[in-house]
Amino acid sequence: MPETTATPHYHVEDAVLSRYQAGAQEHEPSLCCPTDYQDVHYLDVIPEEILTKDYGCGDPTRYAKLGDVVLDLGSGAGKNCYMVAQKVGPTGQVIGVDFNDVMLNLARKYQGAIAKKIGFQNTEFVKGKIQDLKLPLAPLQAWLQKNPINTIEDVARYEAEGDRLRAESPLIADESIDLVISNCVLNLVKPSDKRQLFQEIHRVLKKGGRAVISDIVCDEPPSEKILNDPELWSGCIAGAFLEAEFLQMFEAAGFYGVEILSYAPEPWQTIDGIEFRSMTVRAYKGKEGICLERNQAVIYKGPWQQIQDDDGHTYCRGERMAVCDKTFQLLTSPDGPYAGQFIPVPPYQEIPLEAAPEFNCQAKARRSPQVTKGEDYHLTQLNGDTACCTPESCC
Incomplete structure (x- = not known):
């Protein structure tokens, strides 16, 4: 620096x-x-x-x-x-x-x-x-008035009183x-x-x-x-x-x-x-803590092709990027600095924090949709009568 x-x-x-x-x-x-x-x-x-x-x-x-x-x-x-x-x-x-x-x-x-x-x-x-x-200076100043410094030993006592106040008050x-x-x-x-x-x-x-x-x-x-x-x-x-x-x-x-x-x-x-x-x-403040794997992902909206955070993680525009739970919360919090820049992709099956293993933090890791949905996810669902395009629609 x-x-x-x-x-x-x-x-x-x-x-x-x-x-x-x-x-x-x-x-x-x-x-x-x-x-x-x-x-x-x-x-x-x-x-x-x-x-x-x-x-x-x-x-x-x-x-x-x-x-x-x-x-x-x-x-x-x-x-x-x-x-x-x-x-x-x-x-x-x-x-x-x-x-x-x-x-x-x-x-x-x-x-x-x-x-x-x-x-x-x-x-x-x-x-x-x-x-x-x-260090609260008002009580230290009051102590000093009663205990003036005249010797090196007095300096040591003054410093000790400051340490005590820092710890106790x-x-x-x-x-x-x-x-x-x-x-x-x-x-x-x-x-x-x-x-x-x-x-x-x-x-x-x-x-x-x-x-x-x-x-x-x-x-x-x-x-x-x-x-x-x-x-x-x-x-x-x-x-x-x-x-x-x-x-x-x-x-x-x-x-x-x-x-x-x-x-x-x-x-x-x-x-x-x-x-x-x-x-x-x-x-x-708030990026402290361990990285836990909960199968979450985020999608960076753009406009940049890719960006990098303070910890060296790279997010590619429009792609599902794997993140730990801590980073997921930081990037998607409505009160945080990145509000509105990322689309959250939570897993279909939530992993409890106490059961989450440590996340292998990589600088640039894409997340497969199969991880988010789960390996056994084989759902087939057709829209049927609820299709967005009907004979009466303009699409």
């Missing part, structure tokens, strides 16, 4: 925190690029103070569904959380995670007022690092989230933590859950000059992903169905000939 960044000669987190603390006090236009929201009426209940001090580059909120449990990474002033809160309704839940106390206080300031306007409260704002979603539990969103924040994470960041997104999602991330990407690797400019790091430039690398990070973390939902036709900024623009990507 290509690397877009070298190690900066300063502390990325300090530069980002300082810039966004200032952005919570006074609006800073350079921290965001123009964004069109699909459901603008959700903005009506949000105070102007939040709207002017919230920064982003896309609209991941439009992909939330009624009843979803949603996690917003780098929730800032809370605009996206409060939009999503209305979409998921009283049966849903929205958790905003941010490292910036000033932003967290601004988001919490209006919780009660917004809940009164929409008729329910389903939002929560917590302090944490998005690349370490197990994780900020975000495993497989607890339906939808992870983020709006122009992942690029702010220091390069050495980005792989862990995507692994954390994958960890917290339920099976079948999805991530929708809007962020800044670039068409060429940033120059050394860009990488070593603190203003460009906190300004969502130096940490931008290469276009292809952004998608590859999802794939490497175990996601499937990775798809570009939007790609800004014009660059947001161009520096030293390198174009930086907004991109929104969706990815799904």
